Amino acid sequence: MNPNIEKLQPxxxxxxxxxxxxxxxxxxxxxxxxIGEPKHQPPAFVRDELIDNLDRLASYPATKGIEALREAIAxxxxxxxxxxxxxxxxxxxxxNGTREALFAxxxxxxxxxxxxxxxxxxxxxxxGAALLAGGTPxxxxxxxxxxxxxxxxxxxxxVWRDCELLYLCTPGNPTGALxxxxxxxxxxxxADRHDFTIASDECYSELYFDExxxxxxxxxxxxxxxxxxxxxxxxxxxxxxxxxxxxLRSGFVAGDARILEKFLLYRTYHGCAMxxxxxxxSIAAWQDEQHVRHNRALYRDKFAAVLxxxxxxxxxxxxxxxxxxxxxxxxxxxxxxxxxRQQHITVLPGGFLAREAxxxxxxxxxxxxxxxxxxxxxxxxxxxxREFCL
Numbered sequence: 026m027n028p029n030i031e032k033l034q035p036x037x038x039x040x041x042x043x044x045x046x047x048x049x050x051x052x053x054x055x056x057x058x059x060i061g062e063p064k065h066q067p068p069a070f071v072r073d074e075l076i077d078n079l080d081r082l083a084s085y086p087a088t089k090g091i092e093a094l095r096e097a098i099a100x101x102x103x104x105x106x107x108x109x110x111x112x113x114x115x116x117x118x119x120x121n122g123t124r125e126a127l128f129a130x131x132x133x134x135x136x137x138x139x140x141x142x143x144x145x146x147x148x149x150x151x152x153g154a155a156l157l158a159g160g161t162p163x164x165x166x167x168x169x170x171x172x173x174x175x176x177x178x179x180x181x182x183x184v185w186r187d188c189e190l191l192y193l194c195t196p197g198n199p200t201g202a203l204x205x206x207x208x209x210x211x212x213x214x215x216a217d218r219h220d221f222t223i224a225s226d227e228c229y230s231e232l233y234f235d236e237x238x239x240x241x242x243x244x245x246x247x248x249x250x251x252x253x254x255x256x257x258x259x260x261x262x263x264x265x266x267x268x269x270x271x272x273l274r275s276g277f278v279a280g281d282a283r284i285l286e287k288f289l290l291y292r293t294y295h296g297c298a299m300x301x302x303x304x305x306x307s308i309a310a311w312q313d314e315q316h317v318r319h320n321r322a323l324y325r326d327k328f329a330a331v332l333x334x335x336x337x338x339x340x341x342x343x344x345x346x347x348x349x350x351x352x353x354x355x356x357x358x359x360x361x362x363x364x365x366r367q368q369h370i371t372v373l374p375g376g377f378l379a380r381e382a383x384x385x386x387x388x389x390x391x392x393x394x395x396x397x398x399x400x401x402x403x404x405x406x407x408x409x410x411r412e413f414c415l
Contacts, residue, residue, distance in 0.1 A: 033153055038373075041361070045362070055369050058370060058371060058396070065323055068316045070313070071268065071273075075303065082300065086298040090298075094119055094304045094311075097311045099279075106248070109253055117277055129297070130154070132158050133287060136159070137159035138159065141155035142165060144175040145165055145166050160190070166382055166385065167202065167387055173197065173351070179383065185219045185221075195225060199351055204241075206246050213257070213258065216257045217257065221257070224260075227240075230242060232346055244260055244280060259285070264276060266348070273307070275304075275310075334410075335407055335410060339354070340353040348397055349394065349395055351391050360372075368410065372393065373394075375392055376388045376391075
């Protein structure tokens with residue numbers, strides 16, 4: 026067995042199941058706010074496109090994906106992030122959702138012993154990817170006093186020098202915090218100085234509240250710096266959250282062509298090409314914005330309703346983006362355990378999403394609540410949480 030497997034911690038939901046063991050919940054319908062799985066209806070036209078292309082299952086898919094999909098992605102990137110150009114042939118690579126791509130990416134770009142930097146708390150795939158690539162994770166705490174952005178200023182030069190890969194998540198999971206364009210430009214300068222790759226997980230980029238202020242992205246920062254080659258920079262996007270299509274397993278990686286050339290070689294051996302019917306369905310999704318605006322409106326209404334109920338009983342505020350709330354509750358594990366027992370609501374302790382770093386676990390006093398259920402369920406959950414807190 027690969028000895029690095031022994032370094033992996035139990036997944037957060039394994040820890041959550043153990044936390045709930047033996048508890049007898051209240052006799053109320055269960056409401057799950059723990060898993061970030063979109064529950065809104067997928068677009069019917071995407072389903073129809075998938076069905077219409079089922080006969081294409083008779084063909085092996087190319088790892089690089091079909092040209093029409095890469096072109097649709099390149100057009101979407103240019104329009105969404107105001108980019109001058111994206112080469113569909115060399116700067117775009119379709120993948121089976123961001124989760125597998127974020128994991129695989131570290132296997133392709135990290136050498137044994139190198140530092141892999143990531144926010145803390147974080148999406149657990151970053152740590153697992155670093156460990157199984159033989160790298161050493163370095164956690165950058167995200168605290169309230171930094172607006173829940175990673176405290177990049179706390180990272181010593183000696184760590185930056187040994188860094189080969191920096192994972193970003195903007196908008197952040199679980200905090201919803203945004204890295205602004207100037208933040209991203211500063212990180213690009215660090216990557217130039219210390220020669221590391223930036224992998225920006227932007228799968229929540231289309232879940233925001235102000236239609237006039239979409240979150241910026243890493244390639245957008247490159248564009249403003251005149252770096253049309255996007256050197257040292259790659260971004261990861263997905264249809265899971267944007268289009269309520271988590272089961273389609275469709276996303277893409279885009280950016281530095283030199284890096285993507287090597288990543289494509291890795292993926293060719295890995296054997297993870299997207300099925301052709303899924304590619305045609307993905308084209309339809311990337312070409313339509315109406316359903317995405319509708320999706321944002323649903324989340325906007327849910328956040329407004331829930332926060333109105335929780336306003337004076339919980340230390341919580343609306344994040345800049347994403348579908349998570351990140352309330353400060355004191356002891357996150359105790360809060361989650363008792364909320365489940367008394368109100369039959371499942372939330373995720375923030376400490377399960379973070380690691381001890383610089384003498385503290387920055388998630389320990391928080392829980393993550395995913396507002397993915399229906400509005401009625403989210404409102405009912407908020408009423409029960411209010412009752413629990415008061």
